[in-house]
Amino acid sequence: MPTTKALPLIDPAGGQAGDPCCPPLTERPFTAGEAEAAARMFKALGDPVRLRLFSAVASHEGGEACVCDISDVGVSQPTVSHHLKKLREAGLLTSERRGTWVYYRVEPSVLAAMGRLLTASAAV
Template identity: 80%
Template structure:
């Protein structure tokens, strides 16, 4: 017998939000859908704790971090979990359970897309 527990998959609020696909702000006006998707990402990053958690994961070696490595941000563990959930729902982070720990990852395409939206090279 295996000790593996099958967990249900959690879908983000909108599946298309997982990978941002919007043009730079200066290229052309956003469509309503692009504006909604982009606003969802920036709203998630609008909280200082979430921005710090996102930065901690993105700058961690390999672009991936265990929740145990990033939870020291001056708020309680349940609050950290809440903020990480909001980042996942916005399509900014993915998560994977490994044993008793959850590992979070920022996809390089997300960082590149955020930079691209602001007119940078990403």
Template identity: 65%
Template structure:
């Protein structure tokens, strides 16, 4: 009978990634956020908005940076808004989007402990 080679066998010490497990509600909320970010175009749009001056951008600012049509960009931005990652505000004929800071906390709460552990 062969024994599988696990992490413990390699001498790597396993430690918890977070202080306590996520609740059902936290898991559902985080899954919704990660599902919205799982699409490459949505992740790129989110990154464009988050890295734009002031953490907000007009559709006219981000449209040229992605290789999809304006209706497709609008659809992806709606998915990001529905997931609670973005807020929007109409200014004249353009809609401006900004990242919701609490959404970043959700992502960071799950991902950052892994990043910290990997850098130690």
């Protein structure tokens, strides 16, 4: 089975909590490692079903959603589970089983990291 790599975040001791693996796109060119980390995140979000699921979790009341609440995206339940697994493997979602249901959450640090990556540097 292939290993999975989550979007790495900088150690809070070495930077602000939620700092992404990479600088803002407009700050400087990415290193090879930074580009690989960002590409994993964008690849996971590059599928319309995954993007809808990610958005459904992120916008759900309380920032957490049961799989039963977000599975109506026009594909079968096994396909939903596959896409949620890909989002977890990319480090974009976390999950917790409670009884027979699985609940998903977008970590605030992930949203902060994505926002920082896509934010333009301040003009000088």
